């Protein structure tokens with residue numbers, strides 16, 4: 006396994022216009038723009054770590070589908086930190102201490118230093134969005150704070166999609182989100198968002214950022230409203246930034262070029278992170294589904310007469326309930342309700358027919 010990177014990653018910035026030291030005790034909004042694989046998430050992880058080291062907390066809220074946020078569990082720097090996993094209602098973490106995300110309360114923030122809500126800890130995307138919205142809304146109720154919470158949103162557009170789910174229109178969801186982000190500092194919320202696309206939400210969020218971080222932007226380059234940046238940075242150089250390089254523009258107009266170390270724990274593409282960090286969620290919904298399937302198979306064998314095969318059972322369920330259970334699956338369920346299959350010759354053809362275990366007929 007690729008284990009490049011640093012246990013104690015650092016970054017440096019060479020300011021080309023103005024000069025600014027990032028104060029990690031402040032609720033900063035950092036927005037990082039770049040094409041896929043340009044090093045956006047690795048950079049946000051480093052920014053989150055800096056907030057943690059300055060006494061803040063990390064909430065890795067909107068992970069990618071593959072559970073990238075879970076990689077914090079193998080960060081050596083977080084050994085002396087409490088990590089809590091936020092998970093869906095129908096998920097059992099099997100021995101690992103977690104918090105049901107829909108029950109998240111402000112006082113839960115005292116229970117840990119790093120909170121991770123990762124897609125594999127939910128039974129569906131819907132459930133993940135509902136849960137994340139709840140956590141997000143709860144955090145905005147913080148009226149006093151002494152430590153900022155750095156929220157990582159690994160794809161800014163996902164935040165908007167999740168809000169659209171709970172608001173009557175896209176316009177309302179977007180207006181509310183922009184309002185929440187504008188007010189975030191009052192609740193002590195720092196945000197690190199990344200985006201690959203130049204969507205409309207990006208422009209509104211970008212206007213609120215304290216630090217705009219540009220990674221390799223690929224062929225399409227900067228969105229039109231940022232073209233002025235080309236007067237300071239060579240377009241060609243921006244297009245060829247390596248994953249460890251970035252350009253940075255502050256709210257006050259300071260500009261600089263920087264480089265950073267890859268956090269060693271950062272999830273690599275294709276890696277099975279759940280296995281590596283030893284998280285083994287059990288999904289109850291899947292179990293409920295299989296109970297339902299078992300019921301259908303039971304109903305089929307009680308209804309079908311004569312000689313029939315698992316394929317007949319499968320077709321019967323499809324016709325009666327519109328649910329597809331493959332004949333191989335039917336075979337497994339049959340055994341659980343005391344049936345099996347055996348080879349019989351029917352009309353000169355060998356077929357596997359269903360029979361009750363222990364019944365010789």
Ligand SMILES: Nc1ncnc2c1ncn2[C@@H]1O[C@H](COP(=O)(O)OP(=O)(O)OP(=O)(O)O)[C@@H](O)[C@H]1O
Pocket residue numbers: 039040041042043044045046047048069201248249250265266267268272273274
């Ligand atoms: N500072 C760095 N130094 C060296 N390599 C890096 C650095 N940052 C990132 N990389 C390399 O780039 C890869 C992709 O990084 P990362 O996952 O942060 O990209 P991304 O822009 O978030 O991608 P995506 O858009 O797919 O989410 C890493 O797995 C690593 O190999």
Ligand SMILES: [Mg+2]
Pocket residue numbers: 045046047069159199
């Ligand atoms: Mg990423």
